């Protein structure tokens with residue numbers, strides 16, 4: 381099968397190929413060995429590295445069986461989780477979905493996947509619960525730690541609603557928990573209530589968990605082929621492991637670090653297909669939590685073009701020159717739409733009549749690349765043949781391994797996220813959570 385590709389030509393005006401190749405040969409090859417051999421910091425979180433190749437058909441069949449069971453009993457399945465327990469599934473489902481799926485009718489056998497627990501919005505939760513009133517729904521509750529506040533609140537509300545609507549016993553078969561094998565409140569609850577469960581391995585961090593049941597179960601419930609997704613990732617794993625010389629993950633990690641060292645502190649992930657919006661959100665967590673530490677790190681941002689060319693386009697073209705772009709360039713559109721001719725031609729569009737909408741999109745992409753490079757924005761391109769399970773699998777694995785390499789190039793531990801605790805500690809202190817008495821006193825003194 382064809383592979384996704386990386387094109388760095390449009391950064392070479394800003395950093396030389398020699399510099400990039402030097403980082404690659406002197407640093408990135410060591411960094412990839414640290415990932416492969418587990419010799420770097422955070423090496424107890426490398427379970428994702430060979431995950432695609434060691435995931436068995438039996439494991440995938442077990443996930444598909446539970447997914448089919450939920451599909452057959454529900455009109456809606458709410459996937460409850462936040463961060464890595466949310467974004468991977470959301471990214472893949474949105475990339476493969478019909479854009480208007482949410483507005484089409486639903487039925488048993490083809491439920492819609494909704495999300496909760498990714499915010500603490502009272503209105504969001506109230507509206508979700510109102511919507512689910514009188515609907516047949518199920519819940520996938522996902523939390524590696526089993527203690528995260530946002531999904532815990534959403535699950536408490538939705539569990540109560542499901543038990544009231546379907547009955548306590550029936551609800552047990554409509555709830556699936558994905559959590560740690562032994563630890564955490566969710567594991568305890570799942571055991572007490574005898575929910576079906578899947579395990580998130582200890583050595584796979586949340587943001588690297590999309591190819592575990594965390595991502596795979598909601599994706600399978602939405603009707604997508606998780607075997608193809610994992611196959612695509614396994615192909616990329618093999619390709620990158622076997623590359624004797626340079627490989628695209630080392631090259632991407634080396635290029636972004638060369639740019640960072642040259643003062644380009646923000647990377648903007650760009651798409652020209654609105655279906656990739658949440659892929660950008662997933663990527664932001666992957667790179668943001670992995671690299672933003674010790675007062676270092678490329679700031680990961682994401683935009684949807686051409687939409688955001690009409691909002692952020694001005695800044696990118698003309699603002700502070702501390703940014704670079706990585707464009708996910710999808711070669712083939714899966715649907716066809718030709719621009720019609722119009723006799724009056726009042727909008728002056730007849731010059732493109734008969735062209736595919738995607739032909740125009742491609743020229744917007746090329747024109748933007750040239751303009752941004754001319755304006756001082758280095759530009760990398762990741763070429764994806766089309767949006768399918770296999771290519772998304774390749775892309776996910778490519779970004780994961782590149783992230784490990786890049787974190788080591790930056791000199792940080794790419795697999796922890798100590799900074800996330802600060803807001804949690806303050807929130808618990810402000811809410812006067814038992815055990816936080818001292819912190820409560822301290823924070824109140826600051827108010």
Ligand SMILES: O=P(O)(O)OC[C@H]1O[C@](O)(CO)[C@@H](O)[C@@H]1O
Pocket residue numbers: 462463464465522523524525526527528531586587669797800
């Ligand atoms: O799956 P959990 O343990 O609920 O964690 C959710 C998310 O919260 C974090 O721990 C912190 O944001 C992420 O790393 C993780 O993806």
